[in-house]
Amino acid sequence: MLPPLKPIAMKERVSMVFIQKGQIDVKDGAFVVIDETGIRTHIPVGSIACIMLEPGTRISHHAAALAARAGTLLVWVGDAGVRLYASGQPGGARSDRLLYQAKLALDDAARLKVVRKMYEIRFGEKPPERRSVEQLRGIEGARVKKTYQLLAKQVGVEWKGRKYDPSQWDKSDMPNRCISSATACLYGICEAAVLAAGYAPAIGFIHTGKPLSFVYDIADLFKFDDIIPHAFKIAAKNYPDPEREVRLMCRDIFRQTKILKKIIPTIEDVLAAGELEIPKPAEENIEPAIPNPENIGDVGHRS
Numbered sequence: 001m002l003p004p005l006k007p008i009a010m011k012e013r014v015s016m017v018f019i020q021k022g023q024i025d026v027k028d029g030a031f032v033v034i035d036e037t038g039i040r041t042h043i044p045v046g047s048i049a050c051i052m053l054e055p056g057t058r059i060s061h062h063a064a065a066l067a068a069r070a071g072t073l074l075v076w077v078g079d080a081g082v083r084l085y086a087s088g089q090p091g092g093a094r095s096d097r098l099l100y101q102a103k104l105a106l107d108d109a110a111r112l113k114v115v116r117k118m119y120e121i122r123f124g125e126k127p128p129e130r131r132s133v134e135q136l137r138g139i140e141g142a143r144v145k146k147t148y149q150l151l152a153k154q155v156g157v158e159w160k161g162r163k164y165d166p167s168q169w170d171k172s173d174m175p176n177r178c179i180s181s182a183t184a185c186l187y188g189i190c191e192a193a194v195l196a197a198g199y200a201p202a203i204g205f206i207h208t209g210k211p212l213s214f215v216y217d218i219a220d221l222f223k224f225d226d227i228i229p230h231a232f233k234i235a236a237k238n239y240p241d242p243e244r245e246v247r248l249m250c251r252d253i254f255r256q257t258k259i260l261k262k263i264i265p266t267i268e269d270v271l272a273a274g275e276l277e278i279p280k281p282a283e284e285n286i287e288p289a290i291p292n293p294e295n296i297g298d299v300g301h302r303s
Contacts, residue, residue, distance in 0.1 A: 017043065017048050017050075017051050017052065018052045018054055018081075019033055019043075019051060019052065019053055019054060019057050020054035020055065020056055020057060020079075021035070021036070021054075021055075021056035021057065022034060022035050022036075022041075022056075022057055022058075023035075023057075023058050023059075023060075024043075024053075024057065024058065024059040024060065024063045025059075025060045025062065025063050026060065026062045026063050026066050027040065030042050031043045031044075031045040031063060031066055031067070031070075045066060045067055045070045045072050046070040046071075046072070048072050049072065049073065049196050049197075050072065050073040050074075050075060050192065050195070050196035051067065051072060051073070051074050051075070052075050052077050052081055052192065053074060053075065053076045053077065054077060054078070054079060055078065055079060059074070064088065067088070068088065073087060073088060073195060073196050074087065074088040075087040075088070075192045075195065075196070077188060077189075077192060078188065078247075078251075079247075079251045081188055081189035081192055081254055081260070082185035082188055082189070082247050082250050082251050082254070083184075083185070083188045084187075084188040084189075084191045084192050087192070087195050097197070097198035097199055098198070098199065098200050098203075100271070100276070100278065101199050101200060101203050101214075101271065102200075102203055103276060104205075104271060104274040104276055105203050105204070105205060107274070107276065110274035110275065110276050111133060111205055111274070112132070112133055113273050113274050113275060114205045114270055114271060114273050114274045115133050115136055115137075115205050115206055116136070116273070117269070117270050117273035118205065118206060118217060118220070118221060118270055119136055119139075119140060121221050121266065121269075121270070122140070122220060122221050122224075123140075123143065127139070133205075133206070136206075137206055140206070145161075145162075147224060147228075148161075148162060148228075151228065151229055151232045152175060152232060154232070155232045155233050155235070155236040156236055157174075157175050157232055157235050157236050158173075158175075159175060160173065162176065162179070163176060164176045164177075164180055174235045174238065174242060175231075175232060175235040177235075177242060177243065178231040178232070178234050178235040178242050178243075178246050179228060179231050179232075179235075181231070181242070181243045181246040181247065182223075182227045182228060182230070182231035182246050182249070182250060183219065183223060183227070183228075185227070185246070185247060185250035185251075185254075186219045186222065186223055186227050186250065187212060187215050187216070187219050189254055189259060189260065189263070190215045190218045190219040190222070190263060191212060191215045192260075193218070193260055193263035193264050193267065194214055194215055194218060194267065196264065197264045197267050197268070199214065199267065200214065201213070201214050201215045202214065204216065204217045205217055206220070217270075218263065218266070218267060218270075221266060221270075222259065222262070222263070222266075225257075226253050226257065227250060227253065230249050230253065231246055231249070234246055234249060
């Protein structure tokens, strides 16, 4: 049986690596990327938290198995993470972070502290005292409406409010289409970061009841830095294919700002505001007795 790989703490790992247009395989026991000319590039999979597989990338079964044993998450994304299509589950993953996140969300006092920290990060100031989560959500909504109005005025776009119907995309006006396209891209890269950090996309604090509630919480902390202002600028130019222009814009911003390096530390800071004990790495568990696949043959071809 293959020996278990000792998991490495998240903070000791390189956060993310993007791979595009290459064959990922295992050669001589090493995780490698082979380009179209046959050149091999070694990837230290054990020291990486997450590998983003961009378009044009193929990965072998052997490589996926090695990544799982090393506790490295594989995520299939669009260019620069503007979409998240699928993700694997690293074999070294533990439940401690998920339980920590759930405990914070279920504790009313801790949840309020997390929400207050999100408010502070988003608006650069502490929220009003003695306000409930619902009250803070209302204050936040009012400020966001004003921000949309201001950005529209700055670029000379007529703004009728944030209105859109996902089932009738073409009936939305240009600003709403651009904003929706931009936030969809941001959600993709934020979901990848949430998964890579070991948390659950569905367990939110401001947003609740949705499969991506926590993703929406985290995305809101970054959307007005660059993404939404640039979406309004694109809306003002009346491109024939504004959605494509927005995706390209997001791709470039994600790469230039190295946003992934900011998201995971922000997640940790936000959750730490709940002031509950941060889980310590669990003691190494005994590996289950799984037969070595190389010794049991192909079960699909038994006589």
